Amino acid sequence: MEGLAKVYSGVLTLELHGQSLLDNLPVTQSVHLVMDAPWGYALWGLRSWPRPVLVVTGxxxxxxxxxxxxxxxxxxxxxxxxxxxxxxALVRISQGHHFYHLPRLEPDPLCPREREILRLAALGSTNREIADGLGLQAKTVENYMNTLLEKLGLRIRAQIPLYYFGLLESCQKWSGK
Structure with missing residues:
Protein backbone atom coordinates (compact mmCIF):
# COMPACT_ATOMS: atom_id res chain seq x y z
CA MET A 1 0.00 0.00 0.00
CA GLU A 2 1.33 3.40 -0.92
CA GLY A 3 1.21 6.17 1.66
CA LEU A 4 -0.19 9.65 1.31
CA ALA A 5 2.27 12.52 0.98
CA LYS A 6 0.55 15.91 1.33
CA VAL A 7 2.00 19.40 1.30
CA TYR A 8 0.70 22.38 3.27
CA SER A 9 1.78 25.96 2.62
CA GLY A 10 0.29 29.42 2.69
CA VAL A 11 1.89 30.03 -0.71
CA LEU A 12 0.31 28.06 -3.53
CA THR A 13 3.46 28.02 -5.66
CA LEU A 14 5.46 26.43 -2.82
CA GLU A 15 2.68 23.94 -2.21
CA LEU A 16 2.74 22.92 -5.88
CA HIS A 17 6.55 22.67 -5.94
CA GLY A 18 6.47 20.64 -2.74
CA GLN A 19 3.86 18.29 -4.14
CA SER A 20 5.94 17.86 -7.29
CA LEU A 21 8.91 16.94 -5.11
CA LEU A 22 6.80 14.37 -3.29
CA ASP A 23 5.46 12.67 -6.41
CA ASN A 24 6.53 9.02 -6.40
CA LEU A 25 7.97 9.33 -2.89
CA PRO A 26 8.61 5.73 -1.76
CA VAL A 27 6.58 5.77 1.46
CA THR A 28 4.23 3.10 2.75
CA GLN A 29 2.80 5.24 5.54
CA SER A 30 1.36 8.75 5.33
CA VAL A 31 3.68 11.70 5.75
CA HIS A 32 3.02 15.43 5.46
CA LEU A 33 5.26 18.32 4.49
CA VAL A 34 4.72 21.87 5.74
CA MET A 35 6.45 24.56 3.73
CA ASP A 36 6.43 27.38 6.30
CA ALA A 37 5.51 30.31 4.10
CA PRO A 38 4.66 32.91 4.89
CA TRP A 39 6.69 32.56 8.05
CA GLY A 40 4.31 31.84 10.89
CA TYR A 41 2.12 29.57 8.75
CA ALA A 42 3.40 26.46 10.54
CA LEU A 43 2.63 27.96 13.96
CA TRP A 44 -0.97 28.60 12.97
CA GLY A 45 -1.71 25.15 11.63
CA LEU A 46 0.69 22.62 13.13
CA ARG A 47 -1.68 21.52 15.89
CA SER A 48 -4.42 20.63 13.40
CA TRP A 49 -2.50 18.95 10.57
CA PRO A 50 -2.28 15.17 10.44
CA ARG A 51 0.88 13.43 11.59
CA PRO A 52 3.62 12.54 10.91
CA VAL A 53 4.73 15.95 9.67
CA LEU A 54 7.98 17.59 8.56
CA VAL A 55 8.20 21.38 8.74
CA VAL A 56 10.61 23.25 6.47
CA THR A 57 11.25 26.88 7.36
CA GLY A 58 13.77 29.54 6.45
CA ALA A 89 13.85 12.89 5.71
CA LEU A 90 10.23 12.36 4.63
CA VAL A 91 10.80 8.63 4.13
CA ARG A 92 12.43 8.36 7.57
CA ILE A 93 9.56 10.25 9.18
CA SER A 94 7.02 8.03 7.43
CA GLN A 95 8.83 5.07 9.06
CA GLY A 96 8.35 6.52 12.54
CA HIS A 97 11.72 8.25 12.93
CA HIS A 98 12.41 11.91 13.67
CA PHE A 99 14.51 14.30 11.62
CA TYR A 100 15.85 17.66 12.79
CA HIS A 101 18.26 19.81 10.81
CA LEU A 102 18.62 23.08 12.72
CA PRO A 103 21.21 25.66 13.54
CA ARG A 104 22.65 25.36 17.03
CA LEU A 105 20.22 27.01 19.43
CA GLU A 106 21.99 28.88 22.20
CA PRO A 107 20.38 28.89 25.65
CA ASP A 108 17.20 30.94 25.58
CA PRO A 109 17.59 34.25 27.43
CA LEU A 110 13.80 34.45 27.77
CA CYS A 111 11.70 32.71 30.37
CA PRO A 112 8.72 30.70 29.04
CA ARG A 113 6.22 33.51 29.81
CA GLU A 114 8.39 36.08 28.02
CA ARG A 115 8.64 33.83 24.98
CA GLU A 116 4.86 33.32 25.00
CA ILE A 117 4.29 37.07 25.11
CA LEU A 118 6.91 37.59 22.39
CA ARG A 119 5.10 35.09 20.14
CA LEU A 120 1.67 36.65 20.77
CA ALA A 121 2.97 40.18 20.13
CA ALA A 122 4.75 39.03 16.96
CA LEU A 123 1.55 37.42 15.70
CA GLY A 124 -0.27 40.75 16.11
CA SER A 125 -1.92 40.64 19.53
CA THR A 126 -2.24 43.94 21.36
CA ASN A 127 -1.12 44.29 24.97
CA ARG A 128 -4.80 44.22 26.03
CA GLU A 129 -5.45 41.03 24.04
CA ILE A 130 -2.35 39.40 25.54
CA ALA A 131 -3.40 40.42 29.05
CA ASP A 132 -6.95 39.13 28.57
CA GLY A 133 -5.80 35.89 26.94
CA LEU A 134 -3.24 35.08 29.62
CA GLY A 135 -5.22 36.38 32.59
CA LEU A 136 -2.69 39.14 33.35
CA GLN A 137 -3.02 42.80 34.17
CA ALA A 138 -2.33 45.23 31.31
CA LYS A 139 0.49 46.82 33.34
CA THR A 140 2.10 43.39 33.77
CA VAL A 141 2.12 42.87 29.99
CA GLU A 142 3.55 46.37 29.53
CA ASN A 143 6.35 45.46 31.96
CA TYR A 144 7.00 42.23 30.04
CA MET A 145 7.16 44.21 26.79
CA ASN A 146 9.72 46.61 28.23
CA THR A 147 11.80 43.68 29.50
CA LEU A 148 11.57 41.97 26.10
CA LEU A 149 12.67 45.08 24.24
CA GLU A 150 15.64 45.45 26.57
CA LYS A 151 16.67 41.77 26.47
CA LEU A 152 16.40 41.59 22.69
CA GLY A 153 18.08 44.92 22.02
CA LEU A 154 15.01 46.40 20.35
CA ARG A 155 13.94 50.03 20.56
CA ILE A 156 10.20 49.89 19.83
CA ARG A 157 7.40 47.32 19.93
CA ALA A 158 6.96 47.47 16.15
CA GLN A 159 10.33 45.72 15.83
CA ILE A 160 9.06 42.61 17.66
CA PRO A 161 7.42 40.92 14.62
CA LEU A 162 10.45 41.73 12.46
CA TYR A 163 12.75 40.22 15.08
CA TYR A 164 10.57 37.15 15.68
CA PHE A 165 10.24 36.37 11.99
CA GLY A 166 13.95 36.85 11.34
CA LEU A 167 13.50 39.99 9.26
CA LEU A 168 14.98 42.69 11.47
CA GLU A 169 18.53 42.48 10.09
CA SER A 170 17.23 42.58 6.52
CA CYS A 171 15.15 45.68 7.29
CA GLN A 172 18.07 47.39 9.00
CA LYS A 173 20.38 46.66 6.04
CA TRP A 174 17.73 47.91 3.62
CA SER A 175 17.20 51.14 5.58
CA GLY A 176 20.95 51.68 6.06
CA LYS A 177 20.80 51.49 9.86
Whole structure:
Protein backbone atom coordinates (compact mmCIF):
# COMPACT_ATOMS: atom_id res chain seq x y z
CA MET A 1 0.00 0.00 0.00
CA GLU A 2 1.33 3.40 -0.92
CA GLY A 3 1.21 6.17 1.66
CA LEU A 4 -0.19 9.65 1.31
CA ALA A 5 2.27 12.52 0.98
CA LYS A 6 0.55 15.91 1.33
CA VAL A 7 2.00 19.40 1.30
CA TYR A 8 0.70 22.38 3.27
CA SER A 9 1.78 25.96 2.62
CA GLY A 10 0.29 29.42 2.69
CA VAL A 11 1.89 30.03 -0.71
CA LEU A 12 0.31 28.06 -3.53
CA THR A 13 3.46 28.02 -5.66
CA LEU A 14 5.46 26.43 -2.82
CA GLU A 15 2.68 23.94 -2.21
CA LEU A 16 2.74 22.92 -5.88
CA HIS A 17 6.55 22.67 -5.94
CA GLY A 18 6.47 20.64 -2.74
CA GLN A 19 3.86 18.29 -4.14
CA SER A 20 5.94 17.86 -7.29
CA LEU A 21 8.91 16.94 -5.11
CA LEU A 22 6.80 14.37 -3.29
CA ASP A 23 5.46 12.67 -6.41
CA ASN A 24 6.53 9.02 -6.40
CA LEU A 25 7.97 9.33 -2.89
CA PRO A 26 8.61 5.73 -1.76
CA VAL A 27 6.58 5.77 1.46
CA THR A 28 4.23 3.10 2.75
CA GLN A 29 2.80 5.24 5.54
CA SER A 30 1.36 8.75 5.33
CA VAL A 31 3.68 11.70 5.75
CA HIS A 32 3.02 15.43 5.46
CA LEU A 33 5.26 18.32 4.49
CA VAL A 34 4.72 21.87 5.74
CA MET A 35 6.45 24.56 3.73
CA ASP A 36 6.43 27.38 6.30
CA ALA A 37 5.51 30.31 4.10
CA PRO A 38 4.66 32.91 4.89
CA TRP A 39 6.69 32.56 8.05
CA GLY A 40 4.31 31.84 10.89
CA TYR A 41 2.12 29.57 8.75
CA ALA A 42 3.40 26.46 10.54
CA LEU A 43 2.63 27.96 13.96
CA TRP A 44 -0.97 28.60 12.97
CA GLY A 45 -1.71 25.15 11.63
CA LEU A 46 0.69 22.62 13.13
CA ARG A 47 -1.68 21.52 15.89
CA SER A 48 -4.42 20.63 13.40
CA TRP A 49 -2.50 18.95 10.57
CA PRO A 50 -2.28 15.17 10.44
CA ARG A 51 0.88 13.43 11.59
CA PRO A 52 3.62 12.54 10.91
CA VAL A 53 4.73 15.95 9.67
CA LEU A 54 7.98 17.59 8.56
CA VAL A 55 8.20 21.38 8.74
CA VAL A 56 10.61 23.25 6.47
CA THR A 57 11.25 26.88 7.36
CA GLY A 58 13.77 29.54 6.45
CA UNK A 59 13.09 31.55 9.60
CA UNK A 60 16.39 31.95 11.48
CA UNK A 61 14.89 33.24 14.74
CA UNK A 62 15.79 30.92 17.62
CA UNK A 63 12.62 31.95 19.47
CA UNK A 64 10.48 31.02 16.47
CA UNK A 65 12.30 27.70 16.07
CA UNK A 66 11.78 26.90 19.76
CA UNK A 67 8.07 27.67 19.39
CA UNK A 68 7.88 25.27 16.43
CA UNK A 69 9.75 22.59 18.41
CA UNK A 70 7.29 23.04 21.29
CA UNK A 71 4.55 21.92 18.87
CA UNK A 72 6.42 18.59 18.46
CA UNK A 73 6.66 18.12 14.71
CA UNK A 74 8.17 14.78 13.69
CA UNK A 75 10.79 16.73 11.80
CA UNK A 76 12.00 20.29 11.42
CA UNK A 77 14.40 21.63 8.81
CA UNK A 78 15.67 25.17 9.30
CA UNK A 79 19.05 24.87 7.59
CA UNK A 80 19.32 24.39 3.82
CA UNK A 81 19.21 20.83 2.51
CA UNK A 82 18.81 19.50 -1.00
CA UNK A 83 15.80 17.75 -2.54
CA UNK A 84 17.30 14.29 -2.06
CA UNK A 85 17.94 14.92 1.65
CA UNK A 86 14.40 16.27 2.00
CA UNK A 87 12.97 13.15 0.39
CA UNK A 88 15.12 10.97 2.66
CA ALA A 89 13.85 12.89 5.71
CA LEU A 90 10.23 12.36 4.63
CA VAL A 91 10.80 8.63 4.13
CA ARG A 92 12.43 8.36 7.57
CA ILE A 93 9.56 10.25 9.18
CA SER A 94 7.02 8.03 7.43
CA GLN A 95 8.83 5.07 9.06
CA GLY A 96 8.35 6.52 12.54
CA HIS A 97 11.72 8.25 12.93
CA HIS A 98 12.41 11.91 13.67
CA PHE A 99 14.51 14.30 11.62
CA TYR A 100 15.85 17.66 12.79
CA HIS A 101 18.26 19.81 10.81
CA LEU A 102 18.62 23.08 12.72
CA PRO A 103 21.21 25.66 13.54
CA ARG A 104 22.65 25.36 17.03
CA LEU A 105 20.22 27.01 19.43
CA GLU A 106 21.99 28.88 22.20
CA PRO A 107 20.38 28.89 25.65
CA ASP A 108 17.20 30.94 25.58
CA PRO A 109 17.59 34.25 27.43
CA LEU A 110 13.80 34.45 27.77
CA CYS A 111 11.70 32.71 30.37
CA PRO A 112 8.72 30.70 29.04
CA ARG A 113 6.22 33.51 29.81
CA GLU A 114 8.39 36.08 28.02
CA ARG A 115 8.64 33.83 24.98
CA GLU A 116 4.86 33.32 25.00
CA ILE A 117 4.29 37.07 25.11
CA LEU A 118 6.91 37.59 22.39
CA ARG A 119 5.10 35.09 20.14
CA LEU A 120 1.67 36.65 20.77
CA ALA A 121 2.97 40.18 20.13
CA ALA A 122 4.75 39.03 16.96
CA LEU A 123 1.55 37.42 15.70
CA GLY A 124 -0.27 40.75 16.11
CA SER A 125 -1.92 40.64 19.53
CA THR A 126 -2.24 43.94 21.36
CA ASN A 127 -1.12 44.29 24.97
CA ARG A 128 -4.80 44.22 26.03
CA GLU A 129 -5.45 41.03 24.04
CA ILE A 130 -2.35 39.40 25.54
CA ALA A 131 -3.40 40.42 29.05
CA ASP A 132 -6.95 39.13 28.57
CA GLY A 133 -5.80 35.89 26.94
CA LEU A 134 -3.24 35.08 29.62
CA GLY A 135 -5.22 36.38 32.59
CA LEU A 136 -2.69 39.14 33.35
CA GLN A 137 -3.02 42.80 34.17
CA ALA A 138 -2.33 45.23 31.31
CA LYS A 139 0.49 46.82 33.34
CA THR A 140 2.10 43.39 33.77
CA VAL A 141 2.12 42.87 29.99
CA GLU A 142 3.55 46.37 29.53
CA ASN A 143 6.35 45.46 31.96
CA TYR A 144 7.00 42.23 30.04
CA MET A 145 7.16 44.21 26.79
CA ASN A 146 9.72 46.61 28.23
CA THR A 147 11.80 43.68 29.50
CA LEU A 148 11.57 41.97 26.10
CA LEU A 149 12.67 45.08 24.24
CA GLU A 150 15.64 45.45 26.57
CA LYS A 151 16.67 41.77 26.47
CA LEU A 152 16.40 41.59 22.69
CA GLY A 153 18.08 44.92 22.02
CA LEU A 154 15.01 46.40 20.35
CA ARG A 155 13.94 50.03 20.56
CA ILE A 156 10.20 49.89 19.83
CA ARG A 157 7.40 47.32 19.93
CA ALA A 158 6.96 47.47 16.15
CA GLN A 159 10.33 45.72 15.83
CA ILE A 160 9.06 42.61 17.66
CA PRO A 161 7.42 40.92 14.62
CA LEU A 162 10.45 41.73 12.46
CA TYR A 163 12.75 40.22 15.08
CA TYR A 164 10.57 37.15 15.68
CA PHE A 165 10.24 36.37 11.99
CA GLY A 166 13.95 36.85 11.34
CA LEU A 167 13.50 39.99 9.26
CA LEU A 168 14.98 42.69 11.47
CA GLU A 169 18.53 42.48 10.09
CA SER A 170 17.23 42.58 6.52
CA CYS A 171 15.15 45.68 7.29
CA GLN A 172 18.07 47.39 9.00
CA LYS A 173 20.38 46.66 6.04
CA TRP A 174 17.73 47.91 3.62
CA SER A 175 17.20 51.14 5.58
CA GLY A 176 20.95 51.68 6.06
CA LYS A 177 20.80 51.49 9.86
Missing amino acids: NPSPHYLRDLLDLSPDGLVADPIGPSELKE
